[in-house]
Amino acid sequence: MDQDILYHLTLGSGSHDLVEMFGDVKFVCFGGTPKRMEQFAHTIMAEIGHKLPCGTTLQDICQFSYRYAMYKVGPVLSISHGMGIPSVGILLHEVIKLMYHAKVRDPVFFRIGTCGGIGYEGGTVVISEEAVDGALRNVLELTVLGKTIQRPAKLDRRLVRELKGLADPEEPYDIVTGKTMCTYDFYEGQGRLDGAFCDFTEADKMEYLERVHKHGVVNIEMESLAFAALTHHAGIKAAVVCVTLLDRLKGDQVLSPKEVLDEWQQRPTKLICRYIKRYLQLKGRISLDGHGSIAVMSPRRFKLVQQESETYD
Numbered sequence: 001m002d003q004d005i006l007y008h009l010t011l012g013s014g015s016h017d018l019v020e021m022f023g024d025v026k027f028v029c030f031g032g033t034p035k036r037m038e039q040f041a042h043t044i045m046a047e048i049g050h051k052l053p054c055g056t057t058l059q060d061i062c063q064f065s066y067r068y069a070m071y072k073v074g075p076v077l078s079i080s081h082g083m084g085i086p087s088v089g090i091l092l093h094e095v096i097k098l099m100y101h102a103k104v105r106d107p108v109f110f111r112i113g114t115c116g117g118i119g120y121e122g123g124t125v126v127i128s129e130e131a132v133d134g135a136l137r138n139v140l141e142l143t144v145l146g147k148t149i150q151r152p153a154k155l156d157r158r159l160v161r162e163l164k165g166l167a168d169p170e171e172p173y174d175i176v177t178g179k180t181m182c183t184y185d186f187y188e189g190q191g192r193l194d195g196a197f198c199d200f201t202e203a204d205k206m207e208y209l210e211r212v213h214k215h216g217v218v219n220i221e222m223e224s225l226a227f228a229a230l231t232h233h234a235g236i237k238a239a240v241v242c243v244t245l246l247d248r249l250k251g252d253q254v255l256s257p258k259e260v261l262d263e264w265q266q267r268p269t270k271l272i273c274r275y276i277k278r279y280l281q282l283k284g285r286i287s288l289d290g291h292g293s294i295a296v297m298s299p300r301r302f303k304l305v306q307q308e309s310e311t312y313d
């Protein structure tokens with residue numbers, strides 16, 4: 001193509017200098033809502049001590065798409081993906097192409113989300129080991145040219161361990177790992193009895209949830225299958241970190257007050273911020289207090305972090 005229009009992002013390889021705009025990106029963070037991803041952009045900006053040019057504020061780069069919101073904070077992109085596999089799938093196609101056009105090498109993708117826990121109280125942070133569909137298959141099924149194809153929904157095992165290793169034992173909540181079930185619907189698809197329709201019983205629901213739990217499923221959400229499958233297909237390192245809003249073995253409705261839900265949603269954000277900050281410190285891109293640049297580090301300290309960073313790649 002002489003130019004590639006990234007239609008849902010309102011960006012294009014002919015209309016924008018994508019290397020100049022995005023060539024320094026290392027981390028791409030995704031989450032359902034524009035507000036969460038705007039807040040994440042502000043949080044990571046403070047955490048890594050990133051300064052915007054004098055007199056400017058954070059702008060939604062995709063403002064006029066009216067589909068997705070995108071913020072850039074130095075090496076971090078923060079993008080909202082909407083709800084469900086089709087929405088995140090379209091976005092991933094365009095962001096993967098964006099990385100290609102911008103000549104970004106080895107980016108790391110994170111999904112920062114919410115979910116229903118299975119056997120875990122609200123407020124628990126879950127790092128997904130792999131994604132499975134509602135029938136426990138570890139593949140994303142797509143119909144392409146009228147044929148059904150399957151793509152493995154694999155996530156990076158090492159990234160899971162590194163994230164788990166960053167859990168702060170002082171925090172008053174658990175950070176667990178396990179399989180994530182990804183469904184095409186919030187209600188019937190997740191075995192809820194409280195949708196507009198429900199053709200099964202409480203006993204059927206409990207039998208299903210307990211069966212998937214025995215199979216290693218610890219949470220349920222709606223994007224991880226596409227997220228894992230498309231990043232794996234592209235050879236991009238990726239992780240999914242979600243906070244549970246309720247324990248599905250105890251109910252269907254999200255009953256916690258808004259302020260509590262808002263605080264819970266900060267929890268995956270904190271872990272991802274810690275990972276990004278640590279990476280940038282180890283690469284000498286920010287000092288150990290999270291501010292300034294490598295210039296403020298002693299040459300000896302710089303050498304040590306360089307050595308450590310090689311094992312962190």
Ligand SMILES: O=P(O)(O)O[C@H]1O[C@H](CO)[C@@H](O)[C@H]1O
Pocket residue numbers: 031032033082083084112113114115186221222223
């Ligand atoms: O909180 P986010 O990241 O939007 O994700 C979860 O919330 C939505 C359902 O309420 C689904 O998209 C599900 O995956």
Ligand SMILES: O=c1cc[nH]c(=O)[nH]1
Pocket residue numbers: 114115116117186190220221222245
């Ligand atoms: O139960 C839940 C909660 C959040 N998101 C989901 O997809 N399911």
